[in-house]
Amino acid sequence: MLKDNLDEILSKVEKPARYTGGEWNSVIKQRDEVNVRFAFCFPDTYEIGMSHLGIKILYHAVNEVPGYCCERAFAPWIDMEEQMRKNNIPLYTLESKDLVRNFDFVGFTLQYEMSYTNILNMLDLSDIPIMAEERDDSMPIICAGGPCACNPEPLADFIDLFMIGDGEEHIIEIMDLYNEMKKNGTYSKKEYLLRASGIEGVYVPSLYETGYKEDGTIAYFRPKAEGVPEKIKRRVILDLDSAFYPEKPIVPFTEVVHDRITLELFRGCMRGCRFCQAGIIYRPVRWKSMDKLVEKAVNLVKNTGYDEISLMSLSSCDYPELGPLADKLMDKLEEKKVNLALPSLRLDSFTLDLLNKTSKVRKSGLTFAPEAGTQRLRDIINKGITEEDLYKAVYLAFDGGYNRVKLYFMLGLPRETDEDVEGIAKLAEGVVEEYFKVPKEKRNKGLTVTVSTSTFVPKPFTPFQWEAQDTLDKIAEKQRFLKSIMPKKVTYNYHESKLSVLEAVISRGDRRVGKAIKYAFEKGCKFDSWGDFFSYEKWLEAFKEAEIDISFYANRKRDFDEILPWDHIDMGVTKEFLIKECERAYRGEVTPNCAVKCQNCGMASYKGGICVEKRKD
């Protein structure tokens, strides 16, 4: 039935191969061999979703288990959605083409706040009520995980169960409990959620209640029932070498954003940049061993046929044996014509040697992220890069034949002054000068230096979680100023920061913000992070109707003792540490990274990763 209808609409939409599955290494299990079915939903397009490492890991982790299956669904593009709605075709999974609402679990990954309207849209497309309280026992359990789940509150009305932290073991446990309860006939949604809340790292929002003070801040937040944990402790997998990592990932037919092998070198980041959420919520750094990585890489090449491996981590150059690893990989894979790609270069561990190894053929552009224009501000945000680092790095790059450099900065960082904004232009100027220092015969013609600024968004679980975001006008003013002083040879890119404002409201939002997300969805907001569809006006209306004051969430500086909406989530890093870091920031004090000196951030209680490593001194 579905198949016939599908065929008719697929011939009318763009890139239909996104909606048909059947890719190499995708897993199709027979209906009668599975007891529990999980529909993994990615709230963005196929191209973006299939580029994402998390989905690959969890998809195969579940499918490894006999009796369980994981299938995929992505947000259909506008033309496909239109056809689906017109022809009454609900959202289905790519594997079995069964309807998402027939699954036991529907899981969303929360990678960025601006995908939240897509989540509601996908539920709606599945014929599943978006409000958790309107879903009865016949409906799937709707769950969510991923980095944005560290503040789950804006989605509390819609999601039954959140998974906090590393998911590869966690997801199996929540399926186990379900399986058990279904088997012995004790399953009801209510009973299941109650028992699931006892699994470490599970947060069931409906089991908690909250109230607000007159000034709008949170008065209390507490479990409604006894036995429901007050704090939800994040799950951490300490030994990544023995953790599941798929060796047979799906190879899409159609081009996706990252169409290559992703080799995860380690999880976590030891740098401690104070604006960076990932740098906190994935602590501690947990390395994978070189031998295991090489072994995995060889198998991955064999099982996928890809000709490129990207070494992926938050800051890949921190991998202690990166040079030897690159050598070994090239050694094993060169004759197979496999390229290495290093996506996240850091200035201070940048060597030309490594660059030459990883990009034998392509001398494409290089990207650096000093983030702030002056040393003073870089110290405040704890970005341990000096001007000399940058200049030395770009000189080497230009000397090595590169001629395109991109520089990333943030505007609106805490304590930013005009001088810091000016500093961005000066730094860019300096980079141009380095180019002309390279002897003419050595440098490649056609220099392009691009400066991009984004707008700072204060995020939960960072030392800046209490900070105010600059207002739209203020940011616009800074952008105009920077544009006016940018050297002629430099291209300056910036975006309107309306999206960043919404991000700020939602990322630090409480339960009340959910209403605005619902209204925005009802007004037709979706694919908000795709410029072409973003409607700030609709969002403003939604906030107004939900009686949400944007500035309360985005532009208000919080006190350290305010109850924050995410205080019941325990990511492992203590509030004391974040406060200490915030105060150090104000004093412009740099904090050394985990490899140099442990800062007792709280993660050591997990007893693993870099926290238990011997330090050199």
Next chain:
Amino acid sequence: MKSVRIKYSKEEQVKYVSHLDTLKTFTRAARRAELPLKYSKGFNPHPHMVFGLPSSVGMISVCEYADIDFEDGVNCADIMDKMNEALPEGFNIVECSERPEKSNIMAEVAACEYVIYVKTRKSVMDLMDDISHFISRQEIYVTKKNKRGEKEIDIKSMINFISVGEDSMGTYLISKTAAGNEKNLKPELLIDAINKYEDTDIEIRQIIRTEVFLK
């Protein structure tokens, strides 16, 4: 070097895979099969793979051709077996034979045969009459669009035959039309032409390419 020509089918499951993606799929399959693809020399080495008149997105085909070059040391039976194991379901190589190094499948295609399942309110008998009326015309002009714009062309000489039939899946036409670099008549355009000249309302449900004729 081992230059081969393969004949393969592209079935229901993969009919939406585009030409470019098919090429990628075959390259990756060969790499998974650890067959020694012959790579070009130079800056950005790529395998030598030419697909002859690839069917369009949505079409099912039991007859597709591709020319691929391998390094020495592999034989055709091996290539066929290993590739089939490494290709996603829906792609299936049915023939593999050596070809002269310089030959190029693109230049050799002469005609194609299609089975076109259609939706129409006409009975098979009526449709047969319409079609024979259509074929007996002296000239059949259609508008062909290409990058440079639109052009009126006479497709009469490109039509080899058309017949009408019916089976459990419904009414179908079978057509043999010119194909290749010089003259190429796509089945979609043929149906447009029939609808333009005759009193028919034929809608295409599914096109299946059943044969490619080489020169």
